[in-house]
Amino acid sequence: MARPIAADHGEKRRAILAAAARLIADEGYGGASMSAIAAACGISKGNIYHYYPGKEALLFDILDTHLRALRDRVAAIRHESADPARQLRAIVTELLLAYEGADAEHAVQLNAMGALPQADQEALKSYQRDLLAQVRQRLEALAPAGVATDRGRMRALTMSVFALVNWHCQWDGRADAAARAAYGDLIARLVVGGLEALE
Amino acid sequence: MARPIAADHGEKRRAILAAAARLIADEGYGGASMSAIAAACGISKGNIYHYYPGKEALLFDILDTHLRALRDRVAAIRHESADPARQLRAIVTELLLAYEGADAEHAVQLNAMGALPQADQEALKSYQRDLLAQVRQRLEALAPAGVATDRGRMRALTMSVFALVNWHCQWDGRADAAARAAYGDLIARLVVGGLEALE
DNA sequence: CCTACCGATCGGTAGG
DNA sequence: CCTACCGATCGGTAGG
Numbered sequence: 001m002a003r004p005i006a007a008d009h010g011e012k013r014r015a016i017l018a019a020a021a022r023l024i025a026d027e028g029y030g031g032a033s034m035s036a037i038a039a040a041c042g043i044s045k046g047n048i049y050h051y052y053p054g055k056e057a058l059l060f061d062i063l064d065t066h067l068r069a070l071r072d073r074v075a076a077i078r079h080e081s082a083d084p085a086r087q088l089r090a091i092v093t094e095l096l097l098a099y100e101g102a103d104a105e106h107a108v109q110l111n112a113m114g115a116l117p118q119a120d121q122e123a124l125k126s127y128q129r130d131l132l133a134q135v136r137q138r139l140e141a142l143a144p145a146g147v148a149t150d151r152g153r154m155r156a157l158t159m160s161v162f163a164l165v166n167w168h169c170q171w172d173g174r175a176d177a178a179a180r181a182a183y184g185d186l187i188a189r190l191v192v193g194g195l196e197a198l199e
Numbered sequence: 200m201a202r203p204i205a206a207d208h209g210e211k212r213r214a215i216l217a218a219a220a221r222l223i224a225d226e227g228y229g230g231a232s233m234s235a236i237a238a239a240c241g242i243s244k245g246n247i248y249h250y251y252p253g254k255e256a257l258l259f260d261i262l263d264t265h266l267r268a269l270r271d272r273v274a275a276i277r278h279e280s281a282d283p284a285r286q287l288r289a290i291v292t293e294l295l296l297a298y299e300g301a302d303a304e305h306a307v308q309l310n311a312m313g314a315l316p317q318a319d320q321e322a323l324k325s326y327q328r329d330l331l332a333q334v335r336q337r338l339e340a341l342a343p344a345g346v347a348t349d350r351g352r353m354r355a356l357t358m359s360v361f362a363l364v365n366w367h368c369q370w371d372g373r374a375d376a377a378a379r380a381a382y383g384d385l386i387a388r389l390v391v392g393g394l395e396a397l398e
Numbered sequence: 399c400c401t402a403c404c405g406a407t408c409g410g411t412a413g414g
Numbered sequence: 415c416c417t418a419c420c421g422a423t424c425g426g427t428a429g430g
Contacts (some may be wrong), residue, residue: 009402028314030229032423044426048401055425111310112227155370156385163366164359171358185353186397193391193396233413243416245414254413 013051018104021062022060025107029059029115045180058122063113066105067127073098074134084141085192088161091134093163100180103173110166139195145196161191187189212242212250215304220261224306228258230315259319262312265304266326272297273333283340284391287360290333292383294364299379302372309365334360338394346397360390 019040023032028185034055038045052058074094080089099106113121136158140148149155164187218239222231233254237244249256273293278286298305312320334355339347346352363386371378 012229022257024312028227028229028311030227030231030424032229033423035423044404045425046405049426050402053426058212113229114225117232151368153385156382157389159366159370160363160386160389163362163369167358167362167366168364171354183355186352187359189358189396190359190393192393194393196396197388197392232411234411245417248414249415301420 005102012041012043014047016043016051016058017062017063017065020058021066021104021108024062025058025104025198029055029112036156039186041075042190044165055118056116059108059112060116060124062115063124066102066109070095070098070103071130074131081085084138085108085188088138088192089184089188091138092165092187093181095131095178096168096175096184097170098175099165100177102168106166106169112165132158139191142192142195144195147195153198157191157195161187164191211240211242215242215247215250215257216261216264219257219309220265221304223258223261223311224303228254229313229319236387255315255319257322259310259315260309261307262305262315262323265301265308266323268301269294269297270326270329275331279355283337283387284387286389287334287341287391288383290337291360291364291386292380294330295367295374295379295383296376298368299374299376302368304357305365305368331357331361343394345394348395352397356390356394363390 016037020032020037023037023040026032027036034048035045037050037058041048048058052061074091077087077090077094079090081087113124116124136154139157139161140154143154143157147157168175168180168183172183175183213235215348219231219236222236225231226235233247234244236257237247240247247257251260273290276289276293278288278289280281312323314378315323335353337359340351342353346356366375367379367382371382375384
């Protein structure tokens with residue numbers, strides 16, 4: 001009879017993923033060695049290769065898991081208001097809250113995604129496109145008519161919202177949930193108020 | 200008699216710096232080898248150690264040169280108007296224009312500055328503080344009274360402006376000068392309009 | 399014949 | 415300004 005998969009298989013896999021994210025965030029992809037990742041988990045380096053065929057697969061799984069979770073969290077928001085300004089605030093706040101406890105994964109996205117082959121990067125960018133669409137949709141509803149139909153400016157505005165959200169960890173990575181919600185509110189006000197000021 | 204410094208010493212040093220910035224931007228600090236940097240310059244690896252005592256010194260010089268140039272450019276702006284909104288636009292546009300042709304150095308700042316010892320990072324952050332002060336000063340003049348005296352919110356707003364400026368290369372790194380000026384204008388309008396909407 | 403690991407070491411390459 | 419190397423460590427895999 002075949003031996004069953006160890007009961008802690010999934011748990012250990014998650015531990016490897018978390019340790020790898022932390023080390024790659026701190027040391028970069030090239031600077032984080034498989035040995036160091038293994039040591040951080042209290043296992044042998046060889047043992048990692050039972051869970052992942054190689055270092056690149058580990059990096060991909062970190063980003064795939066992280067970005068899919070972000071997309072799913074934002075897609076699952078039950079908007080309590082039809083007001084696009086409130087919906088925008090709900091989305092950016094949800095992202096800021098999701099980054100709490102995922103700062104390592106977020107840093108890996110910013111500084112190590114380029115280490116993946118182009119095809120893998122494309123697969124990950126589809127999650128990002130879903131997120132961008134959620135934001136752009138609300139911005140289009142909020143923008144003055146002349147701006148909402150300007151594809152170039154709508155792209156710039158959508159990217160600007162992600163700039164604000166994604167940069168937050170750079171200057172307030174240790175913010176608690178209340179501070180994140182307050183910044184989400186600030187971002188939403190800034191963008192909604194700013195949009196009205198565009199011609 | 201001591202041998203004079205080669206006529207092309209400075210030129211070669213700059214070539215090493217530019218090649219190192221490009222490779223560290225693309226591969227990360229750990230992934231960019233001294234051999235690869237040397238090969239990109241058409242010199243031997245050992246020759247780099249004639250110009251720099253080590254890899255870290257190279258990284259520091261990339262960032263020191265880049266950030267000092269940014270600070271000096273912004274400090275040298277001759278503001279043609281006393282209007283803080285126009286001054287803010289001039290500052291963010293100057294930064295966006297300075298990033299043109301310095302995308303590698305900018306990327307190194309974002310993804311490899313953490314590889315330096317804390318003391319070196321502090322030295323570099325003093326340039327960043329100068330830049331932040333230039334922006335914060337204008338935001339304080341523009342913000343409603345209740346906001347301008349709120350240190351936490353002023354910090355968040357200042358960091359938000361840098362989020363917008365520093366994130367630009369992520370989605371439009373190949374923008375020409377006109378596109379950069381247009382985005383600087385958009386950022387300034389968004390922030391100035393948004394500030395007025397805060398209580 | 400399977401999975402789950404270990405200690406040891408592979409061929410190459412890193413920074414210096 | 416190069417070749418030739420060093421101690422160590424890299425990502426990845428062997429036998430048991």
